[in-house]
Amino acid sequence: MADKSGYGGRVLVAGATGRTGSRVVRRLLHYGVLVRVFVRSAEKALEMFGGAVEMSVGKSRIVMPSEGRSKGVRRLFQRSDRIH
Secondary structure, eight states: OOOSSSSSEEEEOOOOOOHHHHHHHHHHHTTTOOOEEESSOOOHHHHTTTTSSSEOOOOOSOOTTTTTTGGTTTTEEESOOOOO
16 A cells, blocks of 8 residues: 555554544545554454555554554544543
């Protein structure tokens, strides 16, 4: 995957298979931005995005920037209704 947007970075979208997250991913892909998704279900993400995204699978509710899944990422998109 190559960045075709001119953005020059990768965006990590947590909760990418949800309603809001999936819209964000599709919009970023539309503009040619490199996307890494953080999801609970690899199968669901593959069904939704195919090979157009990098994938990280886990169950954390909050993604911390220091975690390995955010290596090489310039921006993080994360939406949460509840933060504990």
